[in-house]
Amino acid sequence: MEESAPLEVEFDEQNEEVEEQSKDYLGKIIAVIVILLVAVAAYFAINYYLEIKYSKLRVVVKDFSGKELDNSQVIVSNEFGFLEKRMGNATYEFELESGKYTIIVRSPGYKEKRLQIKLTQDRELKVVLEKEAFLRIKSIEMPAELICPSLAYGTITIENLSDKEEQASVSFDGFSGLQLSLVPKTVLVPGQQQAVATIEIKCSKVSSEKEVSGYVSIGGLQDKNYLKIKLLPMPEIYFEKELSVELDANESAEQSIVFQNKAGFKVKGMLLRIESVKEKNSKIELSNVLSFDKETEQLEKKLSFEPNGVERVTLYIKAPKTNKDTELIGKLALEAPFYPKAQEISITINVKGVAEDG
Numbered sequence: 001m002e003e004s005a006p007l008e009v010e011f012d013e014q015n016e017e018v019e020e021q022s023k024d025y026l027g028k029i030i031a032v033i034v035i036l037l038v039a040v041a042a043y044f045a046i047n048y049y050l051e052i053k054y055s056k057l058r059v060v061v062k063d064f065s066g067k068e069l070d071n072s073q074v075i076v077s078n079e080f081g082f083l084e085k086r087m088g089n090a091t092y093e094f095e096l097e098s099g100k101y102t103i104i105v106r107s108p109g110y111k112e113k114r115l116q117i118k119l120t121q122d123r124e125l126k127v128v129l130e131k132e133a134f135l136r137i138k139s140i141e142m143p144a145e146l147i148c149p150s151l152a153y154g155t156i157t158i159e160n161l162s163d164k165e166e167q168a169s170v171s172f173d174g175f176s177g178l179q180l181s182l183v184p185k186t187v188l189v190p191g192q193q194q195a196v197a198t199i200e201i202k203c204s205k206v207s208s209e210k211e212v213s214g215y216v217s218i219g220g221l222q223d224k225n226y227l228k229i230k231l232l233p234m235p236e237i238y239f240e241k242e243l244s245v246e247l248d249a250n251e252s253a254e255q256s257i258v259f260q261n262k263a264g265f266k267v268k269g270m271l272l273r274i275e276s277v278k279e280k281n282s283k284i285e286l287s288n289v290l291s292f293d294k295e296t297e298q299l300e301k302k303l304s305f306e307p308n309g310v311e312r313v314t315l316y317i318k319a320p321k322t323n324k325d326t327e328l329i330g331k332l333a334l335e336a337p338f339y340p341k342a343q344e345i346s347i348t349i350n351v352k353g354v355a356e357d358g
Contacts, residue, residue, distance in 0.1 A: 057094040057117075058124040061105055064219065069129060072107040105129065134162035135218050137225055138194060145230045147267070148177070148203035150337040156182070157196050158218065160189040170197070173224070174214025177231060178203050206231050209265070234338055235263035237270075237305065243347040247319040249354040255315045257332075257345065261305035270303040271335045272313060273342075277349075280327040289349070290330050291316045303334075317349060324353040 061072040068090035076094055077083045078101050086092045096119055103115040103125065110129035117125065135158055142154035160166050168187050172180040179202040187197040210231050215224035238260040245255055261267055277289040292298040294316050305311050320326070328349040333342035 053098045053120075054095055055098055055119050056122045057096055057101075057119060058122075059092045059094070059103065059105070060124065060126045061090050061092075061107065062126065062128050063110065064128060064130060064221070069107045069110070072105065072129075075104040075106075077102050077104075103127075130222050133221055133223065135160055135166050135168050135189060135221070136223065137216065137218060140199075140216060140225055140227065142199065142227055142229060143201070145232055145265070146178075146201065146203050147232045147234060147336075147338040148206045149234070150203060152201045152203075152337055154199040154201060155196055156199055156216070157194055158187060158189050159194045160191055163191045165190045168195075168197075169219035170199075171217050171219050172214060173217070174212070175229070176212050176214075177206065177210075178212060178214075178229065180214075180216075201229075203231055206233050208233055232263075232265055235261060235265070235267045235305075237261055237263075237267065237334075239334070239343075239345070241343070241345050243345070244350070245317060245347065246350045246352070247317065248352050249319055249323070250321040252316070252318045255317055255347065257313045257315055259303070259305060259311045259313065261307065261309050261311070264307050266304065266307055267336075268304040269337055270305070272301045272303055272345075273333050273335065274299045275331040275333050277328055277330045280329050286320055286328065289318055289320065289328065290332075290347070291318075315347070317347075319349065319351045322351060322353045323355055326351045326353065 057076070059074050061069045061074070063069055070090045071088070072090060073085065073087040074092045075083070075085050076096070078099055084094065086094075098120050100116070100118050103117060105113045105115075105127045107129055110131055111133075113127055113129055115125070115127070117123070138157040138159045140154065140156050143152050146152055156170060158168050160168075166189050168189055169185060170182045181200050183198045183200045187195050189195040211228055212231060213226065213228040215226055217224040239257060243255060243257070245253055247253055257272075272292075274290045274292070277286045278284065279286065288297055290299075292301040292313070292315065301313060303311065303313070315332075320328075328351060330347040330349060332345040332347070334345060335342045
């Protein structure tokens, strides 16, 4: 047993040498891995920083009319926690890394606007803010049809939801062939109340029927009301412009005035008016001679004509009491929005005098 001891010592020394070699080999592997990881990380880091691109973002803040809003605020942020705020101007400039951003724009009295953008190059962003909707259009009354050329009117009712009075202007978009305007240009609406304003409508000459449409809105607000109006050409209304009748003194009679509408649409809004009755020689004006009513002195009559229709208007005539032959001249006027001036109708009344008794 004593003779085998040197073998055991030699075996232990060999084991220790193997273990040391293994540790040295493992350490070298770990070192290589660490070096590789550091190299890879450095590679990606270097490439990342080399590939970062910066772009300029210019933000201009305006209202609906195009006026720049100096008292505004712009907030720029992204998903990585970047945040930058600017205020007190209408124009702002930022130098930002390329990427996705959220832009928030504010100004007192205007609705906040939030935008999502992807910035890859220099860019200018024009932001239009809408006023707080304290005012709203409650109703609009407009003619459904309009004969052109003519001048017509509509109305708009504006409601104020705030507690203080607000000044409102109205915008008209579209309506090709029409000129619409608010009369006056602005309307003052008391707090928590309504105000009614007049819309003036002018149309130019059209050759045939056509329908136009557009939007009506309160200036600075995006809430728009869609309207349609049919434009009609000037109608041809035929009538006899000179009439005559013979009566004895103090005698009554009826005379028909015939109107013929040659247009294929209904014509409304016309007015026939008795202007005067005068003695031809003396130019003395007489009353109670002509009327549109048999019992009363009715000097005006509203007219409307059906498409391609005929309309008869009865004129009641009462000759004055006189003892000599007299010639009277009556003047009537036919008015319509599409007539530049009233169309004249004359009636000659020849009165035969009646001799007085005695």
